Amino acid sequence: MKTRAIWLALTIIGLGVLFGLAPARANGPKPYDGHVQCEANNCKIDLWLTRGFRAFSQCQVCHGLDANGSSFAPSLVDTLKEIDQSRFMEVVVNGYKGQMGVMPGWNENPNVMKHIDKLYAYLKARSDGVLPAGKLQRYDR
Amino acid sequence: MKRSLTFVAAVAATAMASGIANANQEVMKLTQNPANWATWGGDYAGTRYSKLDQINNKNVGDLQVAWTFSTGVLRGHEGGPMVIGDTLFVHTPFPNKVFSINLADQSINWIYTPKQDPDVIPVMCCDTVNRGLAYADGKIFLQQADTNLVALDAKTGKKVWSVTNGDPKKGMTNTNAPLVVKDKIVTGISGGEFGVRGFAAAYNIKDGSLAWKCYSMGPDSDMCVDPMKTTAMGQPIGKDSSLKTWKGDQWKIGGGTTWGWFSYDPDLNLIYYGTGNPSTWNPVVRPGDNKWSMTIMARDADTGMAKWFYQMTPHDEWDYDGINEMILADIDVGGSKRKALVHFDRNGFGYTMDRVTGELLVAEKYDPAVNWATHVDMKTGRPQVVAKYSTDQNGEDVNTQNVCPAALGSKDQQPAAFSPRTGLFYVPTNHVCMDYEPFRVEYVAGQPYVGATLSMFPAGKVTGDGSTHLGNFIAWDAGTGKIVWSNAEPFSAWSGALATAGDVVLYGTLEGYLKAVDAKTGKELYKFKTPSGIIGNVNTWEYNGKQYIGVLSGVGGWAGIGMAAGLEGDTEGLGAVGAYRALSKYTQLGGVLTVFALPGK
Numbered sequence: 001m002k003t004r005a006i007w008l009a010l011t012i013i014g015l016g017v018l019f020g021l022a023p024a025r026a027n028g029p030k031p032y033d034g035h036v037q038c039e040a041n042n043c044k045i046d047l048w049l050t051r052g053f054r055a056f057s058q059c060q061v062c063h064g065l066d067a068n069g070s071s072f073a074p075s076l077v078d079t080l081k082e083i084d085q086s087r088f089m090e091v092v093v094n095g096y097k098g099q100m101g102v103m104p105g106w107n108e109n110p111n112v113m114k115h116i117d118k119l120y121a122y123l124k125a126r127s128d129g130v131l132p133a134g135k136l137q138r139y140d141r
Numbered sequence: 142m143k144r145s146l147t148f149v150a151a152v153a154a155t156a157m158a159s160g161i162a163n164a165n166q167e168v169m170k171l172t173q174n175p176a177n178w179a180t181w182g183g184d185y186a187g188t189r190y191s192k193l194d195q196i197n198n199k200n201v202g203d204l205q206v207a208w209t210f211s212t213g214v215l216r217g218h219e220g221g222p223m224v225i226g227d228t229l230f231v232h233t234p235f236p237n238k239v240f241s242i243n244l245a246d247q248s249i250n251w252i253y254t255p256k257q258d259p260d261v262i263p264v265m266c267c268d269t270v271n272r273g274l275a276y277a278d279g280k281i282f283l284q285q286a287d288t289n290l291v292a293l294d295a296k297t298g299k300k301v302w303s304v305t306n307g308d309p310k311k312g313m314t315n316t317n318a319p320l321v322v323k324d325k326i327v328t329g330i331s332g333g334e335f336g337v338r339g340f341a342a343a344y345n346i347k348d349g350s351l352a353w354k355c356y357s358m359g360p361d362s363d364m365c366v367d368p369m370k371t372t373a374m375g376q377p378i379g380k381d382s383s384l385k386t387w388k389g390d391q392w393k394i395g396g397g398t399t400w401g402w403f404s405y406d407p408d409l410n411l412i413y414y415g416t417g418n419p420s421t422w423n424p425v426v427r428p429g430d431n432k433w434s435m436t437i438m439a440r441d442a443d444t445g446m447a448k449w450f451y452q453m454t455p456h457d458e459w460d461y462d463g464i465n466e467m468i469l470a471d472i473d474v475g476g477s478k479r480k481a482l483v484h485f486d487r488n489g490f491g492y493t494m495d496r497v498t499g500e501l502l503v504a505e506k507y508d509p510a511v512n513w514a515t516h517v518d519m520k521t522g523r524p525q526v527v528a529k530y531s532t533d534q535n536g537e538d539v540n541t542q543n544v545c546p547a548a549l550g551s552k553d554q555q556p557a558a559f560s561p562r563t564g565l566f567y568v569p570t571n572h573v574c575m576d577y578e579p580f581r582v583e584y585v586a587g588q589p590y591v592g593a594t595l596s597m598f599p600a601g602k603v604t605g606d607g608s609t610h611l612g613n614f615i616a617w618d619a620g621t622g623k624i625v626w627s628n629a630e631p632f633s634a635w636s637g638a639l640a641t642a643g644d645v646v647l648y649g650t651l652e653g654y655l656k657a658v659d660a661k662t663g664k665e666l667y668k669f670k671t672p673s674g675i676i677g678n679v680n681t682w683e684y685n686g687k688q689y690i691g692v693l694s695g696v697g698g699w700a701g702i703g704m705a706a707g708l709e710g711d712t713e714g715l716g717a718v719g720a721y722r723a724l725s726k727y728t729q730l731g732g733v734l735t736v737f738a739l740p741g742k
Contacts, residue, residue, distance in 0.1 A: 054580050057594040061266045061334070061699075065597055071697040071730055072216055072268050097259060104263030109588045134596030135540045135576045 031085070031121035036130060037139045043131060044139035052122030053136065055115040058106070066133030067126050072101055080127035088120050164277035164346055165323040169407065171225060171276070176683040178224045181273050181318045182556065183639075183680070186469035187404040189558035190640045191681045195688035196739060197643030201657045201666045204737045207689060208247050209672075212732035214238065217697020219554070220273030220318055221637065221678035222734060224691075228295075229682075230281055231734055234697070235262060235269035237285045241298060244684045251298030257287045261309045264587070266334045267699040270316050270676075272402070272554070277321035278346055284315045284328050290344060292326075304349035306330065312337050312587050320403035322412055322442045325352050329399025333417040333462065336394035336590040341403075341414060341438070343445060353445035357397030357416040357433050358383045364433070365445040372499055373450045374522045386429040394584055395427075396420035397434035401464030401554055406480075409497060411439045411448055413469070413482060417462035423579035423592035424533040430455035435463040437484060437492070439499060449499030454488050455523060458532040459513060459577060460548035460593075461488035466556040472564060474502045474620045483619040485557055485568050487550025488524070490517060493619045505622025507552075507615065508570055510545040510600035532577050532593070540578040545604075547575035547597040549699055553635065556678060557617075560640035563660050565625055566617040567646045569634030572600040573611055614638075614648055614656075616663060626663035632724065635700035636692070637678025649675025649692050651700055652727040655735065671735045674728040676700050687738055695732035696724065 035049040045053075062073035069075030080088070092112065095105030106112040112119065125131040171179035175192040183189050196204065212218065214233040222231045228250065229242040236257050241250040262269055265286060275282040280292040280301055288307035291300055306328060307313030312335025319328040325343040333339070339357040344350065355365035361381060368380045383392060397416040404413045416438065419431035435454040440447050454461045468483045474493060482496035489511030493503035504517035513531075514524035528534050532541040549571055557568040575597045582592040601608035612630035617623070636649030644660040651674045657667040674696025681690045 054594055057591050058589050060595070061589070061591075062263075065595065070268075071725075095263070102259055102262040108585055110585065111582045111588075134598075135542075135578060135594065 030124065030128065031117070032125040032130065035121065036125060044137040045131070046138065046140040048118055049122055049125070050136070050138060051115045052118030052120070055112050055119040056122055058109065058112050067123060068133070073103070074100060076123050077127045080123050085120055089116065092116060092119070164321050165407065168277050168321055177226065178222070178680045178682045179276055180223070180320065181220065181275075181402060181678070182404065182466070185405040185407060187402060187466050187556065188468055188470060188640075189556060189638060189678070190560055192642045193681055193683055193688045194642040195683075196641065196645065196690065198645050198659045198666060200739060201643070201645045203739055204657065204667050204669070204690070205740050206669070207736045207738040209736065210240075210242065210247065210734040212238065212240070212693075212695070212734065214695070214732045215730040216695065216732075217268040217270045217700075218677050218693040218695030218732045219270040219316075219698060221680040221693060222691045223274050223276060224680070224682035224684075225276055225295075227684065229691075230274050230276070231693070232271055232274050232283060233732055234271055234695070235265070235286045237271050237283060239274065239281060239283055239293065239298065241295070253283070253293055253298045253300075255285055255289070255291070257285060258309070261287045261314055264309050264312055264335065265314045265316070265331070266589070268697045270698050272316060273318035275319045275321045275326060277326075280346065282319050282321065282326050282346075284317055284319045286314050286316070288313055288315050288330070290319065290326065290328055290349070292346065292349065302349040304344055304351070306342060307332075307337075310587050311335070315400070317400050318402065320405060320412070321346060322405050325442070327403050327412055329401070329403075329414065331398055331400040333396040333398040333400075333420060334589050334591055335587065336396070336420045336584050337398055338393060338395055339398035339416050341399050341440070341445070355440065355445040355447070357399065357436070358387070358392045358395045358431070360384060364447065365440065366447045371447040371449065373452065375498070375500060378450065383432045386432040388428055391427050394420055394590070395431065395434065397436070399464065402466040402556060404467045404469050405442060406469055406496060410442050411496070412442050413437065413439050413467040413496065415463035415465060415467065415484065417464050418457050418460045421582055421584070421590050421592035422460055423537065423581060424456060424458040425537045425579060426581065428456075431457065435461065437463065437467065437482070437494065439496065451494060451499055451501065451522060453486050453490065453492065453524070456533065459488075459544060461486065461550055463487065465550075465552060465554060468557060468559050468566065469496055470559045470561070470619075472620050481619065483559070483566055485552045485566075485617075487546070487552065488513070489546045489551035490524070491617055491619065491622060493622070503619065503622040507568060507617055507624065508546065508572060508600070508613065510572060510574065510604050511551060512543075512545045512603070532579050537579055537581060540576050542576045543574055543603045544577055545574040545600055546571060547573040548577070548595055549573065549597070549633070553699065555635050555676070556637040558638040558640040558646065560644075560646070560660055562642060562644060563616075564618070564620070565660070566619055567638045567640055567648070567660070568615050568617050569636055569638055569648050570613045570615060571611065571633040572613050573597050573633065574600045574603045614658070614663075628658065628663050628665070633700050635698065636675045639679040639681055639690070641681060647679040647690060649677065649679060649694065651675070651696065651724060653694055653696070655679065655692055655737070669737070672733045673731045674700075674724065690737040691734055693732060693734050696728050696730060
């Protein structure tokens with residue numbers, strides 16, 4: 001029982017944070033607009049954005065299960081605050097060798113390339129604090 | 142002479158005793174002298190036990206750092222130092238440097254720096270680790286990331302020969318420590334996330350020519366099996382035992398890679414190792430048992446011919462690779478002494494097998510959180526899968542929640558230790574669960590072939606006991622399948638353990654502590670914070686009459702990736718969970734060997 005209460009408390013803290021970040025969405029259109037529905041601060045996504053999350057499974061082994069980075073690849077939550085969509089497309093398609101290591105190019109991988117716009121939208125939503133890490137609920141089923 | 146063996150003397154003495162080029166005898170002799178640490182497991186049985194007792198449970202609290210050595214390489218440092226006579230050999234992650242160090246003054250005898258194409262880096266899932274070296278016949282063996290297996294002259298570091306073991310363009314890489322057996326060197330292959338078909342291969346140590354190569358799956362001829370003589374659960378495996386368990390040609394990209402540790406029993410002339418997950422992570426598209434992925438294999442060292450198999454997780458649905466180490470120990474099981482093989486699988490079960498026949502003796506959970514199966518049926522050897530946690534039964538595009546353990550297993554590659562003095566096994570474990578959603582992916586050669594999204598979180602979220610720790614260090618009775626004691630660790634325990642005749646057990650932690658605990662009680666006796674998180678193995682040796690303990694720090698590997706995702710309220714203020722995401726608050730990258738000894742003389 002006690003544990004339940006703790007989890008409940010944690011959930012409330014979590015929702016509070018989501019709520020706090022919500023205004024960030026107000027300025028300008030977002031790549032995930034129309035694919036996220038938040039009710040009582042609980043955000044659900046549609047199939048389109050789910051495909052972005054799935055494409056992200058190709059990135060998890062390096063950028064972390066939560067996109068917050070690892071000991072050998074940077075946090076995409078942070079990176080997407082700094083780079084724009086065209087830079088994102090460029091590095092994901094072609095890859096590059098940087099100071100930290102090698103970012104592979106994905107131009108031959110249909111599991112990423114077919115969904116690269118959704119992948120960007122998903123990561124942008126993570127970066128903007130709109131979506132929490134991990135699996136999300138769907139509103140369209 | 143015993144006390145001040147020089148490298149040359151140590152090797153010459155053993156070579157003389159054994160006649161010509163019986164590398165097996167030579168390595169055996171070296172491992173029997175506890176002054177050396179001549180193979181990854183300390184001995185062929187992989188016990189990681191040392192007869193040295195100068196450092197013991199009474200004085201280990203006085204341990205001090207004797208010397209340190211920076212490898213100059215960032216990234217995750219797995220494996221540990223190898224010591225032969227007066228020389229210490231240590232390796233690094235990519236680019237896989239090797240250093241030969243003179244123990245007299247810690248000066249560098251030679252450095253080997255391979256030129257490897259950095260394009261192999263992105264093909265290596267989960268960091269560019271390497272688990273260490275092997276020695277025999279005056280040569281140091283290194284299994285490079287780019288799959289080249291090289292033999293170096295132990296005295297000069299000059300390359301004697303090199304052989305290519307696989308093709309990185311097809312997703313093949315190597316991270317494992319090879320093992321010398323007789324006149325051959327045995328190695329495996331990585332790339333289970335790239336649709337690589339796993340194999341074990343043996344090369345002649347003289348010139349690197351291929352002696353045998355046996356696949357984990359496919360036609361009988363590829364797998365080095367005799368359908369009538371090779372057994373599983375006491376029965377002949379029969380014709381086409383693997384082909385029958387795959388749809389069409391899927392076995393060709395079926396995984397079952399062999400990136401773990403190899404052990405050897407010289408009396409039985411059998412080598413033992415495990416095979417990894419079947420590809421892809423989406424079980425729905427690969428109906429059948431997917432044999433022989435997730436399998437313990439016992440093979441003849443001369444021919445590779447399989448004596449017995451045991452598949453732990455038929456038709457894997459959770460990425461529970463079966464590659465963890467096989468510890469060969471003669472222990473009491475049900476009142477009689479057995480020639481046992483003990484294996485702590487990623488799937489959360491601790492298995493005790495008869496290593497002669499492959500008979501299943503004990504299979505019990507070594508983390509009480511394990512929930513994907515209720516138990517292992519001792520008649521069939523099959524785990525009894527709980528429907529609710531079956532990602533296959535729940536189906537594609539369905540999120541199967543709260544499965545324990547997570548994909549990284551109740552334990553990953555970090556090898557356990559066995560003390561014949563206590564009869565106990567000392568096991569570094571993960572205490573992490575996951576949500577797992579399989580979905581359909583297309584296979585492209587050389588590209589990751591994953592097919593599931595996952596989130597991981599502390600097991601306490603599932604067990605409901607309020608705990609947030611992510612690892613345990615346990616003592617295990619493999620005769621009964623029971624935990625004897627268990628120490629909670631805030632992070633996954635991802636370092637190979639060492640047990641000694643001084644009744645101390647040592648291991649490292651992800652924050653970077655080297656810890657020593659009492660072998661009987663688990664009581665912590667000493668800890669020291671090394672420069673970075675430890676995912677390496679603790680090894681020990683003696684030089685000039687003094688016992689030393691050495692461990693590589695250098696955080697990385699899968700252990701280093703943020704994995705507390707998927708929690709309700711996944712935010713900063715989550716105590717240990719928040720802290721886990723920020724392992725970087727405790728430690729930073731960098732490879733250093735730290736060597737400990739008691740003060741004085």
